[in-house]
Amino acid sequence: LSIFGRGYGEAICAHVGDGEWVLVDSCLHPTSQAPASLEYLTSVGVSAAQAVKLIVVTHWDDDHIRGIAKIVEECEPARVACSAALGREDVVQFVVSQEAATGAAGSGLDELRTILRLCSRRKPGIIWAKANLPLHPSPPGESPKVVALSPSEDATERSVTALIEAATHSKRAFPRRYNAPEGPNGASVATSLRSYGVSIVLGADLELSNNPETGWEAVLSYSRPPSLASLVKVPHHGSKGAHHDGFWTDCVNDQVIAILTPWSRGARHLPTDTDLTRLRAVANDVYLTAMPALARVEVNHEVQRLLRRLHGDKAVSELRGWGQVRARRRNGADSWEVELEGDAVKVEK
Amino acid sequence: MTTTTRPIEIQGASALRVAPWQHTKEQWSFGPIEAQLIDGLDRSVPEDILSRSSNDEASSTIGPQEISAPLPGPEELRPRDFGKRGLTTISHWEGVVESVEGRTFHARLTPFKNGRPLPAKIEYADFDFEELTESDREFVQEGAVFYWTLGRERNVAGTVANVSLLRFRRLPALSDYQEREARSEAQELLQALGVPESD
Numbered sequence: 001l002s003i004f005g006r007g008y009g010e011a012i013c014a015h016v017g018d019g020e021w022v023l024v025d026s027c028l029h030p031t032s033q034a035p036a037s038l039e040y041l042t043s044v045g046v047s048a049a050q051a052v053k054l055i056v057v058t059h060w061d062d063d064h065i066r067g068i069a070k071i072v073e074e075c076e077p078a079r080v081a082c083s084a085a086l087g088r089e090d091v092v093q094f095v096v097s098q099e100a101a102t103g104a105a106g107s108g109l110d111e112l113r114t115i116l117r118l119c120s121r122r123k124p125g126i127i128w129a130k131a132n133l134p135l136h137p138s139p140p141g142e143s144p145k146v147v148a149l150s151p152s153e154d155a156t157e158r159s160v161t162a163l164i165e166a167a168t169h170s171k172r173a174f175p176r177r178y179n180a181p182e183g184p185n186g187a188s189v190a191t192s193l194r195s196y197g198v199s200i201v202l203g204a205d206l207e208l209s210n211n212p213e214t215g216w217e218a219v220l221s222y223s224r225p226p227s228l229a230s231l232v233k234v235p236h237h238g239s240k241g242a243h244h245d246g247f248w249t250d251c252v253n254d255q256v257i258a259i260l261t262p263w264s265r266g267a268r269h270l271p272t273d274t275d276l277t278r279l280r281a282v283a284n285d286v287y288l289t290a291m292p293a294l295a296r297v298e299v300n301h302e303v304q305r306l307l308r309r310l311h312g313d314k315a316v317s318e319l320r321g322w323g324q325v326r327a328r329r330r331n332g333a334d335s336w337e338v339e340l341e342g343d344a345v346k347v348e349k
Numbered sequence: 350m351t352t353t354t355r356p357i358e359i360q361g362a363s364a365l366r367v368a369p370w371q372h373t374k375e376q377w378s379f380g381p382i383e384a385q386l387i388d389g390l391d392r393s394v395p396e397d398i399l400s401r402s403s404n405d406e407a408s409s410t411i412g413p414q415e416i417s418a419p420l421p422g423p424e425e426l427r428p429r430d431f432g433k434r435g436l437t438t439i440s441h442w443e444g445v446v447e448s449v450e451g452r453t454f455h456a457r458l459t460p461f462k463n464g465r466p467l468p469a470k471i472e473y474a475d476f477d478f479e480e481l482t483e484s485d486r487e488f489v490q491e492g493a494v495f496y497w498t499l500g501r502e503r504n505v506a507g508t509v510a511n512v513s514l515l516r517f518r519r520l521p522a523l524s525d526y527q528e529r530e531a532r533s534e535a536q537e538l539l540q541a542l543g544v545p546e547s548d
Contacts, residue, residue: 030470032469033468033469087542092539093535097527097531117538120537120542128543265455265457294473302439303439303499306499310499311513316473316474319473
């Protein structure tokens, strides 16, 4: 399992055995601008078009979806799983209608629209993921290797309502993201990977909720993984709002390793030191794909001069940091071998 | 609104500028009420046609009329002279408002190079509301898209000035047609993709 991340963006490549790969979310490599997962598969000699069996789009936030349309396009035989919250006429209509509002830099909605159009021309279409639904392989058949843990039925309904409200009340400069309380994160697709007796939980951006029918409360009540996980992709960049004590006591084993990607919004970032301390208390080992760092953009002399003259000391900062955490486990082994690439770090106790 | 062809009295206008058939109370702007007053009227028009006119005063617009007021000639449109006006872009970004705090907003920027966005590059900057035009300030909300251009502007006289242009994107409301098209495509997509099953 490989997790890529920077201060803004997350992608996961998982080998679930028998040469089958599952890709979850996508982000772009900062230098090549290509989807990180595709680059990685090529680098390890895997033909993505043949080996990728499932692509999971956990939710439609910009930091989880960049480049995923390209992945879907290249991996034509793969099935695509999206949150069931998207499979409503109102929502799809909104996604389609925003085509005219597309900025040159693109957005998560653009990726989503492309995916829907690509999948509509393919068989068997799309998997509308919701809690307890097997995603791969499709039933009937062998026991599922990938099962959705969320969204719950209730979260789906709430997310749809919130999204439509946000769309209806958006001002003329349309928002690209929806910040409704039960928005994308509430309907994101957390998954459980089960292969050769090993269990992994990929937490997406699923957060806690005051409502027991949604978020991690609903996972613990209705879709708890059948076996204890030995590896967890920490939900929502390790934020306090996504940390459920019950999950870490009841759903993971005592050797669990936690991997997380950072998230940065200028001066605000996740995980905080408090988040890392909390995670270190519940996981055996904690790894971070990169320590996000903001550095002043190196601009040419002319731009620098203009900035100084017109904006005084205004700084344009650039997000630095890019890394990969690769966890491998041989069949029958009882522990993970973890390798770090780029700016990835092990969070020391 | 009252619709009338009655001549309007214009304060200060010379009576000489009023058309001859607008002189008396008995006449109207569409012509004299007495058919025989108009030269060239087809005398073969039976009198009863005039009397059947819906006009209470039995006047009619049948027959030729002359407009004595001179028609304005065609206006000559000259090409506008923009002189040496122009903008040379030095640097350009597309931004998304990430957060708003008081009179400042924080934005994520995608830089452009040679007119093309570099979506894998993520940059940030803070802006004050004072850097925006009055009309753009209402657009500042989380998720709103704007454009930031640094460059050199040359005015009509050829004077060069450094400029920093911040413009928020404006989008027209969707037309009924666009909404119908979007709904129709959404229905087609969902038909092809399959609607999620409910529990």
